[in-house]
Amino acid sequence: MPNPRYDVIAIGNAIVDVMAPCSDELIEQLGLVRGGMTLVDPQQARTLYQAMGPAREISGGSAANTLAGLALLGARCAFIGQVAQDQLGEVFAHDIRAAGIDFATPPRPGDPPTGRCLILVTPDGQRTMNTSLGASQFLPLEALDLEAVADALVLYLEGYMWDPPEPRAAMRKAIAAARAAGRKVAFTLSEAFMIELHGDDFRALIAEGLIDILFANHVELAALTGEEDFEAGVAALAPKVPILVVTRSADGAIAVAGGMRAEVPAEPVEAVVDTTGAGDLFAAGFLFGHVRGQSLQTCLKMGAVAAAEIISHFGARPEEDLQALMKKRLK
């Protein structure tokens, strides 16, 4: 088999983050769920935007953030996701291509506009996300480049995308194409409320052996397994997937593969500025190690280093030279 064209191809929401610092009082006043991700309709988005302070726009989207990290580390990547034919769509497309990631999904004309995520960052660095999916939820089956999927070592899917029917169909088809080509499928559960909505689907994908690498945080682990206790959750889920990766914020992360377990503490960070993208970049570091054949322990460490970079500045796209950082931290 010749060397595949891509290390990782991902299907995800194509979203621009609209980020502003925010007081704890404003979060309370707006009735937002601190630290969570909420889907908002256009009217709610307008109201919330009006209440937000001066913001800045930085390309986001969970899987797209992961690819941005992977590309900086030196991986060859492609992204499939739907923007609208508007200015924010141009911004998203520019930024992902400028990161060296192939992105060929044509923009979608007309309404709704490109998806955006209104992110309020409290003084402790915690982010509260309010997502208006916009064009993202209309990713059509035809946008799926099956040849590219078959030509990537890993297909990476974002659970956030499971709700709208069109992207879900595209992801199911992509999974089939990847597996038929002997590729690996990685999946992130993204958010506990996605499990409330689609937990049965996710459990079925796992039971059918369609997921090779599963990313979850401790909250999602509990939601998926029904086990409140972390270790009980790990024990319940780990036997069902070849590789399970569970992050637990400041308490580091664990991975279990074929009965072997590895563990890392969180990397030290001078100051947590903005936690947006921490999970996305953890996945980037881990997957980079994985496609380069590193040990489970090293994969975890690479995830922790990439996550530490992203939370030390505003925005979910890396700013530092991740390759240099890895060399320094992995010594």
Next chain:
Amino acid sequence: MPNPRYDVIAIGNAIVDVMAPCSDELIEQLGLVRGGMTLVDPQQARTLYQAMGPAREISGGSAANTLAGLALLGARCAFIGQVAQDQLGEVFAHDIRAAGIDFATPPRPGDPPTGRCLILVTPDGQRTMNTSLGASQFLPLEALDLEAVADALVLYLEGYMWDPPEPRAAMRKAIAAARAAGRKVAFTLSEAFMIELHGDDFRALIAEGLIDILFANHVELAALTGEEDFEAGVAALAPKVPILVVTRSADGAIAVAGGMRAEVPAEPVEAVVDTTGAGDLFAAGFLFGHVRGQSLQTCLKMGAVAAAEIISHFGARPEEDLQALMKKRLK
């Protein structure tokens, strides 16, 4: 006379900055004038954008940045400037209003889009700006709220806006309205090449006694006076305006008013991250001191503190609590 509604009202370009870090090699390769501001047409903007790395969008515009600083310091401000009816126009309008600045100019439908400035920031923190003025240059005379102009202590005008005929007409009319109401007119020369184009106009405004406070940097001073020597330039210009303020990058700034001269060194900065907005925020600090009746020396110091804040992070809109910063630095 009752207390005026505004401390400062400004007419300026309504622009969103598109900012990306950039290597020195790329600046050379693209044939850009390092540290300068160049007007680009839509085609040049497209080419340049494609060559830029992943960027972030932050509201900008010289006079608008100055108002953002003034508002954070506690001044009551209004802005007049033209955005298009598009997503970047919404971003600009949101950010300026969220900063507490009155902004009532209606968006302009159709082409061209909202102005944007592609800013490449080299590792030394120097910014190279490429501006596509877009809708900004079509600010119509009707957009001028003469009552608001007459009801502000200071009318602040940006030299960048002098080139397109419609805003120029609006500025001339605004000057007349401000003076008729007994208000002060402050003007920033903005950029040496504006003086090449419109130096005669600027010199005429000054000769007619229409400018009360003139802001220039050392390069603009030389361009306007024809004096290469800094002190010769100051000596030539100072007698012609009630207050002259000249910044000179790392060498601090001077001000001359009624034959009295004050001087400050640049404020210490831990690391110069991005010089975008340094002059704009210097003007903000100075004008705030001025409308609060501070001494020339204190006005300069406030300008230097605000400028130091802006160059210590990415983007030309302040991020720190400027009021707290002033208290600390002015002790």
